[in-house]
Amino acid sequence: MGALLTRDLALAVKAGGGFGLSLAFFLIVVTLVPFGVGPETGRLAEIAPGILWVGALLACLLSLDRLFQLDWEDGSLDLLAVSPLPMEGVVATKALAHWITTGLPLTLAAPVLGLLLNLPGPGYLWLLVSLALGTPALSMIGAFGAALTVGLKRGGLLLSLLVLPLYVPTLIFGAEVVRRAIDGQAFATPLAMLAGLTLATLALLPFAAAAAIRINLR
Amino acid sequence: MRLSVHDLACRRGGLPVLAGVSFTVEAGEALVLRGPNGVGKTTLLRTLAGLQPAAAGRVEVPEDSIAYAGHADGLKAALSVRANLAFWAAAYGTRDIAPALAAFDLERLLDRPAADLSAGQKRRLGLARMTVTGRPVWIFDEPTVSLDTANTRLFAEMVARHLAGGGLALMATHIDLGIAAQVLDLTPFRDTGTGGPEAGAGDAFLDGSF
Numbered sequence: 001m002g003a004l005l006t007r008d009l010a011l012a013v014k015a016g017g018g019f020g021l022s023l024a025f026f027l028i029v030v031t032l033v034p035f036g037v038g039p040e041t042g043r044l045a046e047i048a049p050g051i052l053w054v055g056a057l058l059a060c061l062l063s064l065d066r067l068f069q070l071d072w073e074d075g076s077l078d079l080l081a082v083s084p085l086p087m088e089g090v091v092a093t094k095a096l097a098h099w100i101t102t103g104l105p106l107t108l109a110a111p112v113l114g115l116l117l118n119l120p121g122p123g124y125l126w127l128l129v130s131l132a133l134g135t136p137a138l139s140m141i142g143a144f145g146a147a148l149t150v151g152l153k154r155g156g157l158l159l160s161l162l163v164l165p166l167y168v169p170t171l172i173f174g175a176e177v178v179r180r181a182i183d184g185q186a187f188a189t190p191l192a193m194l195a196g197l198t199l200a201t202l203a204l205l206p207f208a209a210a211a212a213i214r215i216n217l218r
Numbered sequence: 219m220r221l222s223v224h225d226l227a228c229r230r231g232g233l234p235v236l237a238g239v240s241f242t243v244e245a246g247e248a249l250v251l252r253g254p255n256g257v258g259k260t261t262l263l264r265t266l267a268g269l270q271p272a273a274a275g276r277v278e279v280p281e282d283s284i285a286y287a288g289h290a291d292g293l294k295a296a297l298s299v300r301a302n303l304a305f306w307a308a309a310y311g312t313r314d315i316a317p318a319l320a321a322f323d324l325e326r327l328l329d330r331p332a333a334d335l336s337a338g339q340k341r342r343l344g345l346a347r348m349t350v351t352g353r354p355v356w357i358f359d360e361p362t363v364s365l366d367t368a369n370t371r372l373f374a375e376m377v378a379r380h381l382a383g384g385g386l387a388l389m390a391t392h393i394d395l396g397i398a399a400q401v402l403d404l405t406p407f408r409d410t411g412t413g414g415p416e417a418g419a420g421d422a423f424l425d426g427s428f
């Protein structure tokens with residue numbers, strides 16, 4: 001597992017690996033919003049949590065279709081399936097590598113982009129916390145979608161259609177945490193829901209994704 | 219160590235391809251599959267490797283004993299020869315890649331990215347990977363594609379060493395490698411979809427499932 005993680009991280013940061021692509025996309029989406037809705041600071045501050053969360057979610061989606069597709073194309077996925085590594089572990093490891101190269105940078109960059117949207121003071125810490133708790137679920141759900149569409153030509157679009165509806169609960173609770181923190185309301189409930197969603201995702205989806213891959217390899 | 223197959227039936231894309239295949243390979247033996255294109259050699263080998271379930275029949279082989287090398291070499295273009303081999307060695311829990319490098323004369327290419335290898339060199343790396351698996355049953359699908367005569371000989375030597383060490387090898391190939399091996403022609407096991415093996419008729423690969 002360790003070797004697979006190191007390999008995937010090494011591949012992601014090498015030329016053509018796509019590391020940084022999601023981050024740049026996130027940056028652009030977030031900077032486009034003020035152009036679209038106008039520069040009034042009050043209005044921007046109000047929608048900032050939602051924009052940052054939607055931006056992170058879309059950026060996460062960007063690199064998902066490569067998750068298993070490249071391994072499928074070059075035959076590695078067959079060889080991984082025959083190897084002693086359990087497919088569930090392979091899926092979880094690849095989702096972890098995806099999170100380290102996508103979700104983690106997005107989480108760390110989000111407070112900086114919050115400045116651009118005039119995010120109110122109390123929001124920064126909880127934006128960081130909610131993204132840190134929520135993005136692992138985005139990677140894991142994405143890995144499940146990628147497992148379902150592996151082997152399909154032009155599966156990327158179908159992947160987005162499959163995955164985006166599944167992102168809705170994470171988005172709702174994630175953005176809600178930040179919104180409530182800004183308004184000074186109690187946010188323990190959405191925070192607990194967000195953490196619960198992530199834990200459930202991490203516990204269940206590796207098995208579903210592994211089953212999907214086994215069927216797609218036939 | 220032995221691999222025995224009893225009355226195996228295989229499907230490809232939902233269509234029956236082979237039925238009633240039975241054979242036994244003992245330790246130190248090799249089996250070469252023959253048959254025209256589309257007869258189901260790859261399907262049979264993938265079924266044995268566990269990549270797809272058998273439609274009927276059973277395969278008896280000790281657990282976790284199979285290593286598989288298919289049409290694709292499973293190489294990462296951005297990684298060096300060393301990194302590619304080291305990854306598979308780690309995945310199989312063996313750490314020593316030196317025998318694999320020696321088997322196919324890959325030492326000089328050690329730090330070259332797989333993207334810069336020729337087709338034959340990629341194949342050599344893909345086949346050398348089998349050595350680092352440390353598994354007794356080797357399954358090859360058309361292993362000699364894009365290998366030159368000298369490297370085909372190196373491959374034959376690698377397999378012969380494996381067999382001498384008590385391993386088994388199954389392969390689909392049209393080349394005579396000079397290894398003592400049983401030959402199994404799959405043509406009589408073709409399944410026309412009527413439930414049993416029938417010689418000569420029908421071809422699942424023409425029926426539009428792809």
